[in-house]
Amino acid sequence: MKKLLLVIFYLSVFTATFAQGPPIFTDTPIMLGLEGRGIRTFGNIISRENGSGYVHPVVFPYNITNKWQVGVAVPFVSMRPSGSTSRSGVGDLAVFTKYQIYQKDGKGKTLRSLIKLAETFPTGNSTDSPALGTGANQTTISLVNGYVTTKFGLYTEVGYNITSNGLPDNFIYNIALGYPLLPQKYPPNQVNVFLELIGNYILDDIGNNLFVAPGIQYIAGRRVLFESGIQIPLNQVAPVGQQTDYILRIGTRILIF
């Protein structure tokens, strides 16, 4: 169960790690803006009934073309179980690629879809306790859609996560609605608010995890934004005593070039 909880934990934190633009937890099919040469980094504070954790991935996306992106995510993980020794170090490293398969543009609006393939490697220590990694390879294939206008943005992500080492596979389903509070202008000075649903259904009759995640984002100019969101559980499969209270994310995205 501990390994499975770690898989869920990585999914909660990582599914939207590879996104370059809004929203906060759900991925986006728009691979513009950072022009593939940015950095995304954020801290995730996880509060659980039996302890706490902190995951801080640094993500480096690179656009080969405006429709094809590759990238790598390196997480720093710190686990603090209640009444036990804390451990910190590198977690499970992930590589990903995205390819845009559909684009329909209109005045002030766009509808786009992409296919995302991510591979997570068991680079985090999973033998000592508390474990920093899952000890399993994970392959995730997702379809990411977005309808974005100057008035609002609607994003969905559905995917399937294949795990090794006898852990159950799971379906990923995320949906996000974003709304800008200020008039749109360029260079940007915008505050966006988001409401997201972050879910995964674990096969082998284990059950469904569903989080609701309100968030806020401040775009401070051409090259930087700051964001924060909190995932609050609506339903989770973890046994009582090991359940998640919340996952708080505080992060930034920076354009380098």
Add this chain to the structure above:
Amino acid sequence: MKQLTIVMLLLSICAVTLKAQSQEQQQELKGIIKVNVDGLSCPFCAYGLEKKLKKMEGVTKIEIDVPNAFALLTIEDGKSVSEELIRDKVKDAGFTAREIKEVSNEK
């Protein structure tokens, strides 16, 4: 043999005509150019468009109007930019160019 010569001659004339038409379509634009851009829905995404357009030779200033979905390019005096090149840059940036026209000094 005579028929083959006639066919080759007709094909050559067609090729020359098409090339001339293509050159005419590559309109050179000067002054201030308004580029209507579809898909421009988030200001954070517009940075790539600004960068691509700025890289064109002769462009001295870029203004992007997200709510009205256009970019204004100011071209250096005595220089010009082809409409086709602008369309290519907009496409490279991940957007779709619609009408492109000179607006002189008027916005």
